[in-house]
Amino acid sequence: MKALPSAAATPPATPAPASTRAPARVGSEFDVARVRADFPILRLTVAGKPLVYLDNAASSQMPQPVIDRLVRYRTTQHANINRAVHYLSETATTEYEAARRKLRRFINAREEREVIFTSGTTDGINLVMQGWGRKFIGAGDEIILTVLEHHSNIVPWQMLATEKGATIKVVPIDDAGELLIDDYESLFSERTRIVCVGHVSNALGIINPVRRMIAFAHARGVPVLVDGAQAAPHLAVDVQELDCDFYAFSGHKMCGPTGIGVLYGRAALLEAMQPFKGGGDMIHTVTFEKTTYNTIPHKFEAGTPPIAAAIGLGAAVDYLSALGMAAIAAHEHSLLRYATERLQELPGLRIIGTARHKAAVLSFALEGIHPHDVGTLLNQEGVAVRTGHHCAQPLMKRLGVTATSRASFAFYNTLAEVDALVAGIRSVQKVFG
Amino acid sequence: MTADPKALYQEVILDHNRKPRNYGRLDHPSHQAEGLNPLCGDHIHVALELTGDRVAAIAFHGESCAICKASASMMTVAVKGRSRSDAQALVREFVDMATGRLAAGDAAHIGRLAVFSGISELPMRVKCAILPWHTLHAAFAEVATTSTEAEADPMHTPIGDA
Numbered sequence: 001m002k003a004l005p006s007a008a009a010t011p012p013a014t015p016a017p018a019s020t021r022a023p024a025r026v027g028s029e030f031d032v033a034r035v036r037a038d039f040p041i042l043r044l045t046v047a048g049k050p051l052v053y054l055d056n057a058a059s060s061q062m063p064q065p066v067i068d069r070l071v072r073y074r075t076t077q078h079a080n081i082n083r084a085v086h087y088l089s090e091t092a093t094t095e096y097e098a099a100r101r102k103l104r105r106f107i108n109a110r111e112e113r114e115v116i117f118t119s120g121t122t123d124g125i126n127l128v129m130q131g132w133g134r135k136f137i138g139a140g141d142e143i144i145l146t147v148l149e150h151h152s153n154i155v156p157w158q159m160l161a162t163e164k165g166a167t168i169k170v171v172p173i174d175d176a177g178e179l180l181i182d183d184y185e186s187l188f189s190e191r192t193r194i195v196c197v198g199h200v201s202n203a204l205g206i207i208n209p210v211r212r213m214i215a216f217a218h219a220r221g222v223p224v225l226v227d228g229a230q231a232a233p234h235l236a237v238d239v240q241e242l243d244c245d246f247y248a249f250s251g252h253k254m255c256g257p258t259g260i261g262v263l264y265g266r267a268a269l270l271e272a273m274q275p276f277k278g279g280g281d282m283i284h285t286v287t288f289e290k291t292t293y294n295t296i297p298h299k300f301e302a303g304t305p306p307i308a309a310a311i312g313l314g315a316a317v318d319y320l321s322a323l324g325m326a327a328i329a330a331h332e333h334s335l336l337r338y339a340t341e342r343l344q345e346l347p348g349l350r351i352i353g354t355a356r357h358k359a360a361v362l363s364f365a366l367e368g369i370h371p372h373d374v375g376t377l378l379n380q381e382g383v384a385v386r387t388g389h390h391c392a393q394p395l396m397k398r399l400g401v402t403a404t405s406r407a408s409f410a411f412y413n414t415l416a417e418v419d420a421l422v423a424g425i426r427s428v429q430k431v432f433g
Numbered sequence: 434m435t436a437d438p439k440a441l442y443q444e445v446i447l448d449h450n451r452k453p454r455n456y457g458r459l460d461h462p463s464h465q466a467e468g469l470n471p472l473c474g475d476h477i478h479v480a481l482e483l484t485g486d487r488v489a490a491i492a493f494h495g496e497s498c499a500i501c502k503a504s505a506s507m508m509t510v511a512v513k514g515r516s517r518s519d520a521q522a523l524v525r526e527f528v529d530m531a532t533g534r535l536a537a538g539d540a541a542h543i544g545r546l547a548v549f550s551g552i553s554e555l556p557m558r559v560k561c562a563i564l565p566w567h568t569l570h571a572a573f574a575e576v577a578t579t580s581t582e583a584e585a586d587p588m589h590t591p592i593g594d595a
Contacts, residue, residue: 370498372473376558377442388473402474402496431442432499433451 030331035412038063049382052420057408058386059252069315073308096307099314103262106317108238116263116297117310121229122152124248124263128225129156131273139165141193146171147398148201151391153227177206177353195224199231203390204353205361214243234359236325239264256316260309270296277302328411332360335409339418352404360409369432371403381424441551450499455509459492468568470560470581479568486516498561505565524566531562
């Protein structure tokens with residue numbers, strides 16, 4: 001059988017850099033070469049070509065300081081938290097709570113108890129659906145979503161609506177992918193109970209006007225959940241400035257490990273909510289007659305949490321903060337601008353999602369070539385993009401496509417990688433003649 | 434790495450993608466099924482007309498990637514005029530080859546379809562190549578709709594083993 005190139009990669013050729021180096025920022029200049037040296041995986045080759053990793057909206061890569069932090073925890077600090085009085089348990093508990101403090105600072109929450117560790121954005125949204133939605137949403141009530149949402153901000157609400165006899169209303173977009181804010185405002189009624197909106201669209205990269213949407217909802221006494229999975233890695237998030245009620249995001253999209261995420265919730269709302277999962281740690285006292293629940297955030301952290309992952313996420317936000325979210329956003333914006341220009345040069349390529357405010361995500365269609373073929377052939381050039389419906393089938397339907405190809409950038413990507421993407425797309429077009 | 438990076442996208446596959454054979458609908462199909470790959474949203478419709486035991490006519494349409502469309506096109510060419518049992522044997526052989534359980538050289542009936550043997554090295558794309566065959570299998574079995582994620586998913590359960 002003829003061997004095909006696989007995604008099998010060769011190991012890094014050079015040793016990892018010391019993880020204790022100062023952050024790669026010289027004045028206002030963003031030193032991308034130094035940043036890249038922190039990411040061992042970026043030295044891989046795929047199909048004999050240097051890896052060009054442009055699937056950051058799906059999951060980002062991990063810098064050496066975060067890897068080292070995980071190793072240090074595993075080798076010198078691990079035990080279960082919140083229980084035993086021995087040295088390791090105290091160390092692990094201290095480090096876990098230190099990570100919570102870092103995450104509080106990162107999103108500027110008022111209090112640490114408003115920061116709940118979850119397994120990720122999906123878990124956070126489900127927590128709100130179960131803990132808040134099941135208690136406060138009933139028959140005939142209305143939930144406002146947008147057509148841009150990821151399935152994880154649709155399906156939990158559909159499950160709730162089915163269970164309770166509630167209704168889902170959907171904010172439409174224009175052809176550029178921008179939410180129609182007049183339509184949003186007209187969806188409100190006496191029965192509106194919650195608004196759930198993505199900060200940044202995962203499929204198209206569009207930045208939604210969440211602050212304005214939140215202000216409008218609050219004027220009608222309606223709380224707002226923001227899905228921040230695609231925003232937290234790319235924008236400076238300030239939950240007080242946004243004035244959101246819930247903000248959910250994932251660690252693995254922001255240089256942290258998988259299996260960890262954060263749900264921010266306004267303390268008063270979290271206190272009013274019922275627990276989502278029952279178990280150890282989330283209780284105050286248990287008898288067979290009655291259980292009283294622990295205070296927030298512990299009420300929502302039943303069982304042994306992913307301690308190492310939480311600590312790793314703490315190291316990841318240290319890393320991002322040292323680079324500076326403003327510097328990250330500026331570099332990513334220059335990538336987006338350059339990539340948009342270059343891709344627009346290509347005949348037969350259509351960029352999907354052309355709103356003015358975008359994160360560094362480019363969804364595109366190539367005339368006559370299916371995205372999966374684009375993805376497979378780009379992989380053979382070492383270029384990793386995502387192809388498919390991006391867990392946003394209602395959006396794909398609205399756009400009249402079944403799938404797109406999506407290049408999503410991170411701060412460690414370079415203009416040269418944009419060129420590699422463009423060359424890759426040209427070679428795909430050449431194969432298809 | 435020495436492999437030809439374009440090995441899968443050989444001219445025969447590109448040609449069947451550009452000019453799919455037996456593309457369209459049948460007026461009076463005796464058997465038909467709709468196949469769906471929920472991972473990508475692709476779908477394909479296969480209809481055939483059995484005259485006695487023979488596949489007298491076969492057609493497909495739908496929306497899919499080049500691998501799936503070429504596989505469907507070449508499938509229709511390969512099974513047209515064959516007996517039902519021959520066609521079903523070919524379904525089994527193709528699925529076994531695409532999933533890496535059978536080397537192309539050991540497949541008695543595979544012929545030109547051997548161009549798909551390399552797909553077994555691309556696990557994410559195996560379902561693209563298999564979908565038309567899975568759908569043909571469903572049509573023979575008079576199952577109206579099928580899915581690569583169905584219980585009889587060929588990735589997990591070889592067709593014909595049941």
